[in-house]
Amino acid sequence: MATVRKRVEKRDTERMSDTSFKMMTLLMRVIDLIFPYIRKRVKGFGIQEGMTVVDYGCGPGRYTTVFAEMVGENGKVYAADIHELAIEAVKKKIEKHNLRNIEPVLVDGYNSGLPDNVADVVCAIDMFFTVKNPTEFLAELKRITKSDGVLVIDQGHQSRSVAKEKILGSGCWDVVEESKDHMKCRPC
Ligand SMILES: C[S@@+](CC[C@H](N)C(=O)[O-])C[C@H]1O[C@@H](n2cnc3c(N)ncnc32)[C@H](O)[C@@H]1O
Numbered sequence: 001m002a003t004v005r006k007r008v009e010k011r012d013t014e015r016m017s018d019t020s021f022k023m024m025t026l027l028m029r030v031i032d033l034i035f036p037y038i039r040k041r042v043k044g045f046g047i048q049e050g051m052t053v054v055d056y057g058c059g060p061g062r063y064t065t066v067f068a069e070m071v072g073e074n075g076k077v078y079a080a081d082i083h084e085l086a087i088e089a090v091k092k093k094i095e096k097h098n099l100r101n102i103e104p105v106l107v108d109g110y111n112s113g114l115p116d117n118v119a120d121v122v123c124a125i126d127m128f129f130t131v132k133n134p135t136e137f138l139a140e141l142k143r144i145t146k147s148d149g150v151l152v153i154d155q156g157h158q159s160r161s162v163a164k165e166k167i168l169g170s171g172c173w174d175v176v177e178e179s180k181d182h183m184k185c186r187p188c
Contacts, residue, residue, distance in 0.1 A: 004140075007165055008091040016129055021085045023059045032062060040183060042066055045152045050074040054144060056112070056125030058083055058091040067123070068102050080112050081106040098172070110136040114144045123152045125182075128163060129156035138170035142187045151185040 003113065016024070032038065042063065047053055047070045055064045058079040067077045078100055079090040090104045105112055122141050131137045141151055151173060155163035164183065167173050173185035 014132060016083065017112070018085060021083055025085075025089065028060060028062060036050040038062060038066055042070065044179060044181060045057075045123060046150055046184070047071060047119065047121055052076045052118055054078045054080055054112075054114065054122045056107075056122055056141065057130075058090060058104075059083075059086050059127075061086070061093050063123065063125055064090055064102060065093055065099065068099050071101060073101060075101060077101070077102045078105050078112075078114060080107050080114070082107045082109075089141075110140045112144060115138045116143055117146045117147045120125045120149050122149065124151065124153045126154060126156050128153055128166075129158040131164065134166040135170045135188060138167065138172045145187055147187060149187065151187075152182050154182045157172060 003107075016128045047067060049070070049072045051071050052075060053067045053071055055067055055077060061079055064077055064079040068075075071077060078162070079087075081087060081090075081104075084106065085098075087104045087106050090102065093099065094102050094104070105114060107113070107156050123147045124141065128134070128137075145151060153167070160178075164175060167175060167183070167185060172187060174188045175183050176186050177184040
């Protein structure tokens with residue numbers, strides 16, 4: 001019993017409530033209808049046919065399916081999230097659109113369970129600001145990224161300078177490129 005509670009607490013550290021997740025999903029649907037910006041935005045991420053991409057903190061999978069199109073049938077997208085409802089939402093999209101190159105991954109705390117050096121590109125979009133232990137989180141992202149791979153990350157609801165400080169302070173990543181939209185980082 002104690003073990004079960006400990007595991008649930010660990011997973012719960014950054015897991016929003018089910019209600020919050022559902023509200024967020026609804027809001028995202030409305031935003032995507034009014035401002036369909038995702039396809040334009042991802043053009044700058046450096047994702048190419050045949051790559052392996054991890055959509056880390058994928059939420060309901062609005063980026064995941066676009067990444068899956070970009071990498072094509074020879075590529076792969078891992079849709080990783082700490083929330084079970086995110087995994088369910090991605091599974092529904094996989095079934096609905098018969099997407100064979102997406103694999104949903106339920107993350108446990110800062111452990112994704114993904115293999116070492118698996119990703120050409122890891123995308124952490126609109127989620128880094130929620131992470132309570134950025135150093136542990138960024139170490140996990142480094143572990144799953146190939147040595148010549150890239151992390152695409154945005155600051156979300158925190159300032160760029162705070163986000164950058166956390167990234168550089170982790171000792172895991174160099175920021176190699178910056179735009180208004182996102183930062184690109186290489187493992188160091
Ligand atoms: C605001 S949503 C963004 C979803 C998606 N990236 C997008 O932009 O549409 C943040 C997501 O990150 C997930 N998340 C937060 N902390 C996480 C962590 N440590 N590991 C994995 N997922 C996490 C949340 O469960 C949520 O689904």
